[in-house]
Amino acid sequence: MITEVKMNTLADELIEKLHTKTAAIGVVGLGYVGLPLAVEKAKAGYNVIGFDVQQEKVEAVNKGQNYIGDVIPADLEALVAAGKLMATSDYHFMNDVDAIAICVPTPLDIYKQPNMSYVESSAKAIAKHIKKGTLVVLESTTYPGTTEELIKPILEEAGLVCGEDFFLAYSPERVDPGNKHFKTKNTPKVVGGMTPACTKAAAAMYRSVLEGEVHEVSSPAVAEMEKILENTFRNINIALANEMAILCNKMGIDVWEVIDAAATKPYGFMPFYPGPGLGGHCIPIDPWYLTWKAREYNYHTRLIETAGEINDSMPDFVVQRCMEILNEKGKAINGAKILVLGVAYKKDIADYRESPVLPILDRMTKAGADWTAVDPHVGEFRLNGEKVKAYNLEEVNLSDADLVLITTNHSDFNYDLIADQAKLVFDTRNTFAKDIKETVYSL
Secondary structure, three states, X not given: OHHHHHHXXXXXXXXXXXXXXXXXXXXXXXXXXXXXXXXXXHHOOOEEEEEOOOHHHHHHHHOOOOOOOOOOHHHHHHHHHOOOEEEEOOHHHHHHOOEEEEOOOOOEOOOOOEOOHHHHHHHHHHXXXXXXXXXXXXXXXXXXXXXXHHHHHHHHOOOOOEOOOEEEEEOOOOOOOOOOOOOOOOOOEEEEEOOHHHHHHHHHHHHOOOOOOEEEEOOHHXXXXXXXXXXXXXXXXXXXXXXXXXXXXXXXXXXXXXXHHHOOOOOOOOOOOOOOOOOOOOOOOHHXXXXXXXXXXXXXXXXXXXXXXXXXXXXHHHHHHHHHXXXXXXXXXXXXXXXXXXXXXXXXXXXXXXXXXXXXXXXXHHHOOEEEEEOOOOOEEEEOOEEEEOEOHHHOOHHHOOEEEXXXXXXXXXXXXXXXXXXXXXXXXXXXXXXXXXXXXXX
């Protein structure tokens, strides 16, 4: 009975602080997820401290300088000037916060196994400074069981008991860079806590900040699994579209026309589209977290792994098609001048994490192609550890290229100019109207 009163009292005190906006909020990781979340929390009226090990990000935030596309620069500048948002690499400031969101990367290692080092190090840093009544929410995408099996034991090393002395939950990020309609503010949120009090406290924090619905689930594992399901659903369906594209190419059928025709059915079909491969930090990576965890239960996720293999093979297919298109015109890829339009993994953003364009460029290099990357959003990128410049379209000579390869359909590319001046175009994004020119090839 004493424990129950203690738990409810601490939870109620925290929730009251959240309602009155007197709680201080911490956000660990100031990247594509963390910075927009920190900004929204500060806009909601909280005093927010952002933590990041990268000093350049800390300095940029404290100067009010934005580096994330989904953040409005004027908002960041105003919040910093008003003292509502600050950044630091000093985790001693954890002593000053009442609720903490962990938004650090969860990459794969070279064997496609989870690299939990960023999450683990964040949890250990928090454990050194956690106090009674603190809420900790993990937002990084991960395998089911992470919150309970990894985070909880680390935090309890501080001598506090989860659900009684502090509150722990999982709430997956749902950031879609470049989405014009859904941002951090209005995207529905899923929350699962270790105990009902944990869920209640975490949900209260998000409801005080976001406009989207906050959906409570029974445990962190449910919330972790639903996030994996979201991205695995997309991964598998995109793999089907990619496999259809490969087969349609062999059969001389336009896959885009096929998909458009299928999409006329008002039920039972949802259109997904092929492309040069998957990119971003979620869809190409998250399903592998589940395949890794499934092995603990002696289960082999065959469909998920096959879909991953298909999507991972698309850069090879794209380069092979480039070879075939050039061969039709009596030109070998070895020594061919190829303009690659787009480095980012999707249109109108600067994010090139896991971009399929990188393996395409790597394979072109090995094939002896003389390629130049063009991307108005990505000024510079790294390929195999080396810095590479990405040019603007105005800086290159379209008519001098043996082939123009469209890998990212940025809105600010001049497609009329491309179609008019390029000798050959291979369009992997269905940018051009059907049969616009016989020198324009589709995926």
